[in-house]
Amino acid sequence: MKTLRFLALALALALSAAGCVSEGPPRTFANSDLELAVGNAARMGCSCMFVMERDEAYCRAWVKASPDVAKVTFFPASKRVEASAFITWAATAHWVDDQIGCVLE
């Protein structure tokens, strides 16, 4: 019995060392919906306006996501887009050039 326990423990340790994961609940990432909403709005809004070259009205509709909490501001002159939600969350994306498009900062 002790041998069996030892073998089971050794197997568990070996699997763990190999970095394998067993079937289980999915991993969760430490992002709040608000953080994701502003990141989405800034990145996708920047590429919408400066890469796809659509106007502000279209890009506001393009980035709309649930929850619809991101306040988006487009800065065409400096090719930047800022998004914020409830003061605490904010994200900015800016256009780099005609090959790389926009980067989320």
Added chain:
Amino acid sequence: MRALTRWIGVALLVALPAAAQSTCPTRPSWPTDDWPVQLADPVAKADEIKALEDFAFTLQEPDSARKGYRTDGLIIIKGGNIVYERYGRGFTETNRHLSWSVAKSFSSALVGVAVKQGALKLDDSICNYLRGYEGQAVCGITVKQVISFASGLAWQEEYEDKGYQVSSVIAMFFGVGHRDQLKHILTHARAAAPGEAWLYSTGDAELAATVAKYALERKLGKKRQAWPLLFEKIGMKRVVLEEDALGSSLGGSHLYATPRDFAKFGWLFMNDGCWDGERILPEGWVTDSTTPSEYFVKYAPETEKESSGYAWWLNRAIPERNMPSPWPDAPEDSYAAQGHWGQRIIVIPSEDVVIVRTGDDREGSIPVNELIKYSLPVAR
């Protein structure tokens, strides 16, 4: 005798390069500058065009309702000519469109370009081209495995219809992983040993694009080689391939181009990876890209209805998996690059047809089978 030997030698020298060239298909012209337009007769093809448009342009409610197949661009190429072209929702032929996962087919092709340039080999470890990961467990992953979705990483390919916090993709684009996407991907746990799983993964595709980028930079000593070695060679003049702040390529999703430019990529594959007499992709690359991979055949879950090679989706039956052709109304040699919200590049070699569709389908993407079914009668 010596003269004869010399003559044979000279003949061989002349014949060998000619034989290499002859492996590339010839065409009367190539659309490097732009596509010739020879539209289908609007009178003779009125019924076929109406059927296609009734299917593909189904925006009936206000646009804000986000319902129906919201087509932004639809092009059909037949025999090297545009035979059908229409735009919607304010897009024109000059607007780039987001590709979403169509980019994955570009990323695998960029690996092909790197192989052709001698910058990497498919059996190389990805760590040969990524700084800071030497000696880590992920170094068991090869380049071939990442272009085949076989890294074994426990990636969670979820989108906006599931909880945001369980999505590896959303975390990478907009959340904890966005500043260093490479690190985000490579710190995923292992679901299986490399090459012993098949799991559709934007992470794998980004690894492929980033490996190709750095391999080409190292080999050629110049940055941004995707443009001169692929995009510009085939006349894709306005391609944007986005990166994170550290320079990792977002080659799993964030490529932008016009529909006409997307069609040129399809045309490159139609022509066995050659363009105007020049081989861009290695010989055999298109065949390997469009043949179900060993990883897919062995390990893909039964829920997968479309097989894949190097990130292209195939209309192939796989008897050993009891898997029928997924697009019953399409020729069996059809294959497609496919992206979220209904982005499509479809190649049908037996018809000499390429179909490109860009769109914004938020409620279920336009199906490939029907897109082919309604497009082919317009093209024929």
